[in-house]
Amino acid sequence: MDKGKRNIYLLGITVVASLGGLLFGFDMAVISGVLPLVQQQFSLSAVQQGWFVSSALVGCITGVAFSGELSDRFGRKKLLMLSASLFLLSALGCALLPSLSWIIAARLVGGIGIGIASNVVPLYISEIAPARVRGRLVTYYQFALTFGILVAYLTNAGLLSFSLNKDAADSLFNRLFVGEVWRGMFGIGVFPALLFLTGLFLVPESPRWLIQKGRFNQGKDILAKITGEDDAIRDTGQIRQSLTEETASYRTLFSPAMRKAMLLGILLPLFSQFSGINAIIYYGPTILNNAGISLSNSLLSQIIFGVANMLFTLIAIWKVDSLGRRPLYLIGTAGATVMLFLTGLCFFTGATASIWLLLCVLAFLACFAFSIGPLKFVVASEIFPNAIRGRAMAVSIMTMWVADTIVGQLTPILLKAWGTYSTFWFFGLFCLIAFITVFKLLPETKGKSLEQIEHYWKKTN
Structure with missing residues (x-):
């Protein structure tokens, strides 16, 4: 297979795998349009509304909890197929099941699929991708996620508009x-x-998983379709060598050699949720209206922020393998810190109707979208040893979901108790801590094979 065909083959694999990110983003965002309508139809109490939304989150945590162990045992592809099947069942169930209880059960099933995808998709792409483009290909997952959010916003707005202009009739459609x-x-x-x-x-x-399971020829043949025969032989040897030097147990994660990698794998997803992105999305419609942009409804404002988030992610795809993970992370966390401070300042001074507030918010979105958002997946997918990568990734992504739950509960409390400006400064403080953490702990991994990165941790500890 010549180089052109290999590149097309690799791109095809990445596009298919990244659809897991699209489904992740879609399911995350579709609830914004659904909730008011469900609340009205079923007269949901505050507690019922909370459970309707958070049932998927419970499913996410459940899915992540077993996805690492099962993907290391049964393979990445089987877990991705399970994830896709659960997404499909959930979408059908939410559309067709009669009672609210069954719909919530379907949401729970979909959440399990999201949890599996959020762990296994970036893991799978990182194990397929050549070192020279690994960062870019893993970032496609985040791009697909932001695209899925935008698709949900667009379809929500489109279907709502369609329904308001049609008379109800007695048919399933x-x-x-x-x-x-x-x-x-x-x-x-x-x-x-x-x-x-x-x-x-x-x-x-995943060729690395196949080699890990002793299916060396199968793994080498897949690598050859992606990188060429000579590179495949070399990479297979490096993978086999790395597997002889490690054991597949959770104890390895907390060994002295892996301690710094594990710390990064936990802290970066934690900081991504405490960056203030949820507060920005929550305040999106209000910020745009106060900035003087006339909007017919909140769904349209969400579309504007969704487009911005998706487009800014292209910066990461463009630069992650040339500029590197570390510089992008440092620029992004520093920029997010400054922009959150300035956003809080706008609220503190009462300048909420100025264009400066809108510019600060969009600049924050840019910083998040090209660094904090996608790079947590890139870094987590490449810093752990071959034998336990699935389980290590599960710990990392579990941290993200738990932090997401905490921030979701904490944000309205902070807004009420401290005020808007203090809440933004609180999140800005976490972005500053993220900057310091990246500066102190994160090595540059661009252009290095997964085995070279693994060897680096062992050599420096």
Whole structure:
């Protein structure tokens, strides 16, 4: 296979795997349009609303909890297929199941799929990708995630507009897209889920996982389709060598050689959630309205922020393998710190109707989208040893979901108790701590094979 065909093959694998990110983003964002309609139809109490939203989060934590162990045992591809199947069942269930209890159960199932995908997709891409483009390809996952958020915002707005201009009739179509349009919002997820599941039948298993399981020729053949025969032979030898030097146990994660890597794997996802991104998204419509932009409804404002978040992620795809992970992280965390401080200052001084507030928010989104958002996945997917990478990634991504839960509960409390400006300064403090952590602990990993990165930790500890 010549170089051009190898590149097309690699791109195809990455696109299919990244659909897991699209589903992740879609499911995360679709609830914003669904919740008001479900609340109105079922007269949900505050507690019921909270459970309706957080049921998927409980599923996420459950999915992450077993995904690492199972992906190390049964392979990355099988877990991705399980994830796609759960997405599909969830979308169908939310669209068609009659009672609220069953719909929440479907949300829980979908959450398990999200949890699996959030761990296994970046893990799989990092193990497939050549060192020279690994950062870029893993970042496609974050790009797909932001695209999924945008798709949800667009389809929510489109279906709501469609339903308001149609008369309800006694048919399944009208029930899904007119009478109970929130079912159609959920149901749209069937199409990318089917695409993801179908595509997975066409992609290979992770070559590193195959070699780890002693299937050396299969692993080498897949590597050869991606990097060429000579590089495949070299990489197979390096992988086999690394596996003879390590044991596949959780104890390895906390050994002196891996302590710094594990600390990064926990802290970077933690800081990503405490960066203030949720507060920005929460305040998005208000910020735009106060800045003088006239909007017909909050869904349109979400689309504007969704587009910005997706477009700024392209910077990471462009620069992560040339400029490197460390410089992007440092620039991004420093910029986010400054912009959150200035955003808080706008609220403190009462300058909420000025264009400066909008510019500060968009600048923060840029800093988050090209560094803090995608790079936590890139770094976590490449800093752990081959034999335990799945389980180590699960610990890292579990931290992200737990932090997400904490921030979701904490943000409204801070806004009420401290005020808006202090809340933004609180998140800015965490971005500053993230900058210091990256400066002190994160080595540059661009252009290095996963085995070279593993050897670096062992050599420096």
